[in-house]
Amino acid sequence: MSIPDIFDRTARRRRRDRAAASFAEYDFLRAAMLDGIQERLAAVTRGFDDVLDLGCFDGTFPAAGRHIVRCDAGFAFARATDGVQADEDRLPFADGSFDLVVSAGVLDSVNDLPGALTLIRRALRPDGLFLAAFTGAGTLPALRAAFREAERDRPAARIHPQIDVRSAGDLLVRAGFALPVADVESLNVRYGTLGKLLGDLRGMAATNLLVGRTPLRRDTLGRAADAFAAQADPDGRTSERFEIIFLTGWAPAPSQPQPARRGSATTSLADALKRMPPKAD
Known part of the structure; x- marks a missing residue:
């Protein structure tokens, strides 16, 4: 039984193509994600030879001497990086092709995220590493509030459903990551204005991609702009928040630490507590 699409795949590709030419002007969010991924990667002592940059945008994740394959759902990004065009939940790569997969800024708009994570895990060799970042629950609270106020009588779905950090961790487990x-x-x-925020979202290909979305009318946009401005600080600027979820998972391998078999403990908790020194008064 096929899973119905939440996001419009065609619109997603087109908007990525539209954003490709000037993406470098709007890449601050992805740059923050890549900084976090690089920080986590730097803490790993082993090296990686074959890397998949999944959702590569303009290819700014550094190759650093590695063999790197770029992949993006948008044709323009894929072509500009000599990469492969493919949706994240429809990957064309053979099992065990990579020892590192990184993904920044795309997994929040994938139709079958559990399926995509499973494909990523299968594309990794044993003991291969997966590092990802995407926006999650709590992102864009000011924009949400502005649209709720503007469409109080007839609310429409304007912002994507978002996954929280606990659910993201559960999905890693479900996909078989260690x-x-x-x-x-x-x-x-x-x-300073709602228009600037919406311009940034268009520039980073992060606008509404929901199937069945309704056009934003001019009067609705005007009310939303007023509601957004009403949330401003005394200096006239409104603070907006992006919650970035980072994922780390390893493809299972016999060499990895394994949890102890249930019931294998040789000392009871009660005995351990008895041996603890008493607390000072």
């Missing part, structure tokens, strides 16, 4: 870690960091950006 040693899964999910954590979140916040990025706050201040805007």
Whole structure:
């Protein structure tokens, strides 16, 4: 039984193509994600030879002497980086093709995220590493509030459903990753107008891609702009927040630390507590 699409795949490709020419002017969010991925990668002592940059945008994740394959759902990004065009939940790569997969800024708009994570895990060799970042629950609260106010009588779906950090970690486990870690960091950006925020979202190919979305009318946009401005600080700028979820997971391998078999403990908790020194008064 096929899963119905939440996001419009055709619109997603077209908007990525539209954003490709000037993406470098709007890449601050992805740059923050890549910084976090690089920080986590730097903590790993082993090297990686074959890398997949999944959702590569303009290819700014550094190859650093590695063999790197770029992949993007948009034709323009894929062509500009000599990469492969493919949706993240329809990957064309053979099992065990890579020892590192990185993905920054795309997994929040994938139709079948559990399926995509499973494909990523299968594309990794044993003990291969997966590092990802994407926006999650709590992102764009000011914009959400502005649209709720503007469309109070007839609300429409304007912002994508978002996954929280706990659910993201659960999806790693479900996809078969070992040693899964999910954590979140916040990025706050201040805007003088709603138009500037919407311009940034268009420039980073992050506007509404929901199937069945309704056009945004001019009067609705005007009310939303007023509601956004009403949230401004005394200096006239409104703070908007992006919640970045980072994922780390390893393809299973016999050499990895394994949890102890249940019931294999040789000392009871009660005995261990008895041996603890008493607390000082």
